[in-house]
Amino acid sequence: MSQSKREQVVSHLRYIRQELREMHQGVIEDGLLPEAGELRGVMAQMEALLELLEGKTPRKKEGEL
Numbered sequence: 426m427s428q429s430k431r432e433q434v435v436s437h438l439r440y441i442r443q444e445l446r447e448m449h450q451g452v453i454e455d456g457l458l459p460e461a462g463e464l465r466g467v468m469a470q471m472e473a474l475l476e477l478l479e480g481k482t483p484r485k486k487e488g489e490l
Contacts, residue, residue, distance in 0.1 A: 430477065437474040441467060 444467050448459040 433477055434474065437470060437477065441470050441474070444470070 444463070448463065448467075451457050451459060
């Protein structure tokens with residue numbers, strides 16, 4: 426894996442990890458589940474990371490132009 430690709434992966438993983446930590450803290454401290462939009466955002470980041478690792482171009486989701 427090239428150095429720049431490795432840096433991108435590390436950056437994505439740090440962001441995802443931070444988002445998940447914040448969600449976990451909300452569940453533990455406040456007993457609140459994360460908003461659906463927050464979960465979708467983390468899932469989108471994980472999909473982007475997977476696409477980066479696989480070297481694929483992002484595919485369009487149903488309903489997107």
